[in-house]
Amino acid sequence: MFHLLDIIGTMAFAMSGALTAMHKKLDPFGIFIIAFVTAVGGGTLRDVMIGRTPVGWMLDVNYVYFIVIGYVFAIIFRKKFDRLKTSLFFFDTIGLGVFTLIGLEKGINIGLHPVICIALGTMTACFGGVIRDILCTEIPVIFRREIYATICILGGIVFFLLRKLNLDSDILYLTTSLFIISVRLMAVKFKWHLPTLGYK
Amino acid sequence: MFHLLDIIGTMAFAMSGALTAMHKKLDPFGIFIIAFVTAVGGGTLRDVMIGRTPVGWMLDVNYVYFIVIGYVFAIIFRKKFDRLKTSLFFFDTIGLGVFTLIGLEKGINIGLHPVICIALGTMTACFGGVIRDILCTEIPVIFRREIYATICILGGIVFFLLRKLNLDSDILYLTTSLFIISVRLMAVKFKWHLPTLGYK
Amino acid sequence: MFHLLDIIGTMAFAMSGALTAMHKKLDPFGIFIIAFVTAVGGGTLRDVMIGRTPVGWMLDVNYVYFIVIGYVFAIIFRKKFDRLKTSLFFFDTIGLGVFTLIGLEKGINIGLHPVICIALGTMTACFGGVIRDILCTEIPVIFRREIYATICILGGIVFFLLRKLNLDSDILYLTTSLFIISVRLMAVKFKWHLPTLGYK
Numbered sequence: 001m002f003h004l005l006d007i008i009g010t011m012a013f014a015m016s017g018a019l020t021a022m023h024k025k026l027d028p029f030g031i032f033i034i035a036f037v038t039a040v041g042g043g044t045l046r047d048v049m050i051g052r053t054p055v056g057w058m059l060d061v062n063y064v065y066f067i068v069i070g071y072v073f074a075i076i077f078r079k080k081f082d083r084l085k086t087s088l089f090f091f092d093t094i095g096l097g098v099f100t101l102i103g104l105e106k107g108i109n110i111g112l113h114p115v116i117c118i119a120l121g122t123m124t125a126c127f128g129g130v131i132r133d134i135l136c137t138e139i140p141v142i143f144r145r146e147i148y149a150t151i152c153i154l155g156g157i158v159f160f161l162l163r164k165l166n167l168d169s170d171i172l173y174l175t176t177s178l179f180i181i182s183v184r185l186m187a188v189k190f191k192w193h194l195p196t197l198g199y200k
Numbered sequence: 201m202f203h204l205l206d207i208i209g210t211m212a213f214a215m216s217g218a219l220t221a222m223h224k225k226l227d228p229f230g231i232f233i234i235a236f237v238t239a240v241g242g243g244t245l246r247d248v249m250i251g252r253t254p255v256g257w258m259l260d261v262n263y264v265y266f267i268v269i270g271y272v273f274a275i276i277f278r279k280k281f282d283r284l285k286t287s288l289f290f291f292d293t294i295g296l297g298v299f300t301l302i303g304l305e306k307g308i309n310i311g312l313h314p315v316i317c318i319a320l321g322t323m324t325a326c327f328g329g330v331i332r333d334i335l336c337t338e339i340p341v342i343f344r345r346e347i348y349a350t351i352c353i354l355g356g357i358v359f360f361l362l363r364k365l366n367l368d369s370d371i372l373y374l375t376t377s378l379f380i381i382s383v384r385l386m387a388v389k390f391k392w393h394l395p396t397l398g399y400k
Numbered sequence: 401m402f403h404l405l406d407i408i409g410t411m412a413f414a415m416s417g418a419l420t421a422m423h424k425k426l427d428p429f430g431i432f433i434i435a436f437v438t439a440v441g442g443g444t445l446r447d448v449m450i451g452r453t454p455v456g457w458m459l460d461v462n463y464v465y466f467i468v469i470g471y472v473f474a475i476i477f478r479k480k481f482d483r484l485k486t487s488l489f490f491f492d493t494i495g496l497g498v499f500t501l502i503g504l505e506k507g508i509n510i511g512l513h514p515v516i517c518i519a520l521g522t523m524t525a526c527f528g529g530v531i532r533d534i535l536c537t538e539i540p541v542i543f544r545r546e547i548y549a550t551i552c553i554l555g556g557i558v559f560f561l562l563r564k565l566n567l568d569s570d571i572l573y574l575t576t577s578l579f580i581i582s583v584r585l586m587a588v589k590f591k592w593h594l595p596t597l598g599y600k
Contacts, residue, residue: 021543027594029550030543044449049244051253053451054512061513112254113261130335135530137539139337143221143230150229195225249444250454312454313461330535339537343421343430350429394427 005177006102007066009095014039014070017094017132022078023138034132035071039063041128046103046120050110094183097177099125100152104159118156125152147187147194157182205265205377209295214239214270216292222278226334234332235271239263242330246303246320249313250310293384294380297377299325300352318356325352332378347387347394355380405577406502407466409495414439414470416492417532422478424536425504434532435471437443446503446520472530493584497577499525500552504559517585525552547587547594555580 017038021031037044040057047055057063077084107117126149128140133140134159142148159176167175186192221231226295235246240257247255257263277284303324307317326342326349333340342348359376367375386392417438421431437444440457447455457463477484503524507517526542526549533540542548559576567575586592 024539026539026543029594030540033543033549039261048248048448049253049255049258051251051451053449054510054516055449058450058512058516058519061515064515110254112258115261115264116254116258117271119258119264134337134534135540135543135595137337137534137537139224139226140230140335143226143233143335149233248448249453249455250458268444294593312458315461315464316458319458319464334537337537339424339426340430340535343426343433343535349433355411394429 003099005094006093007096009075010039010063010066011070011086012091012095014067015074015088015129018071018074019078020136020146022074022130028075030142031075032071034135035074036067037135038066038128038132039070040126041131042099042124042126043102043128045127045131046106046124049123050112050120051104052106079127089188093181096125096148096152096184097155097180100180101159101173101177104156112162114156117162118153121156121159122149122152125149147192148184150194151180151183151187154183205294205298208291209298210239210263211270211273212288212291213294213328214342215274215288217328218271218274219278219288220332220336222274228275231275232268232373234335235274236267237334237335238328239267239270241325241331242299242326243302243328244325245327245331246306246324250306250312250320252306289388293381296325296348296352297355297380300355300380301359301373301377304356312383314356314360318353318360321356321359322349322352325349343365345393348384350394351380351383352381371381403500405494408440408491408600409468409498410463411470411473412488412491412495413528414467415474415488418471418474419478419529420532420536422474428475431475432468432471434535435474435510436464436537438528438532439467439470441531442499442524442526443502443528444494445527446506449489449523450506450512450520452506489588493581496525496548496552496584497555497580499590500555500580501559501573501577504556514556514560518553518560521550521556521559524550525549547592548584550594551583551587554583 013034016028017035018031019039023033026034040055040063044055044057100121103121104117106124107120112120129142129148130140155176158179159172162172162175214235217235218231220238221234226234240255240263244255247253260264265276300321303321304317306324307320312320329342329348330340355376358379362372362375406454407451414435417435418431420438422433426434440455444457447453500521503521504517506524506585507520512520529548530540555576559572562572562575563579
């Protein structure tokens, strides 16, 4: 189940990367690389920083295949993505929830401080998109608009609070994922966003 | 003492990152990430490249707290930074000296060649700022103006020359830091800079 | 022989980095860093991601010297590079062939799946240029024009097909390099390129 959600998230991230790259008029190779780094960039950065090498996707070639599927799908249906937007957004949100938890878990496994684990969760979920935007020479969208990374941080805090209650691990994971996913849905529905700070 | 300087440098770098990000009108989360990577980016890159993982700041959560303090400070006093500019510049220069030495030391500890150690020192001191500029889609300022990284390289050379004299390690560190700090102060006071090379 | 080609490739990549940086009017330090990352960036990324640390160039200071030579050469002859363009292009193509093979080999050595090895080969050959372009705030050229990375992928596929024939390892390496080099020469001569995908 959890693994299935991981696959859905990976494919959704690959598609969102491919769509950004097509907007920038990249060639098919460039689009593929952007799809790839959007999907695995956050986890790769996390693995490299905690010394979990070779990084995750290198040990399971299936990730490459899922990304290829997402990429091909995005190219074929590129003219229909207005209608598919809602589905893509939903899958992307699943990815956000699942990847945050995967990141948290990796940090806990090697005994890092909760604050650092939350950083790892946020990095896993959000930094694929940061690398995508940098490769397209845009200031990363999550630094400018939308509560996105902030939800991962909140999700991480909820996770560690619930963890003190000695809940069953499955319930703990499920609750945190659902928290992240529903806050994200509400944030977009009600247009929540962080204020920009005036400077001089 | 040395640890105190490390903290001062970390906070100064976090503040300089936050200020750059506020100029770019990022939201509070974006500003925090930029503050964070400016403060720890150079050391993180170094640790990842020498295989010292989990990277430094993950093992000492205090760094996160110091960065949060620098970040909050920068946000609160953002309208007064014209008057605080000199202090910030001074702290930033302390960071430059201290971080160069920390980088040099990590290289020496694992027996790398002096040239590589100097590269590690320069990376530790300067690449947080490089990553900051890239995330803000600017060509890194240290590639364009100001003798900055060059001073770290000179400092590294001075370090290895003095080391041959079998000085006490405290004196060696102190002298090198003071060298870097004073050359930087002079470079800014007398507006030293590297020439740009004409191309065609 | 293979080592000599590695040196030629490293110097050619350093020169191509220096030339890009001079076009951007960077100062001499900035030009050097861009030359450096263009030459070793792909291999560094690969080493970090497979956990081969300290990364390659840190263990053999000669790479630094070869890069310095390429850098000085590019600066001295910067006004004559129109005439030297063909030679530089030829050396760069040698680098492409050699670096792809080095990357493939590192992956095979640690028992990774062929698809992952091909990714490592492509990364080794192409990502120095990607980092160069990002540091100069350009969308990486290999994502936009020219069959470049695609040739590395094809070369990797040829390598694994030939490998099934149980060829002598020297012949296998030579054939694959020559394949990559000649396809690249033809691609440029006959102006082969990937189509851009229209998006709406």
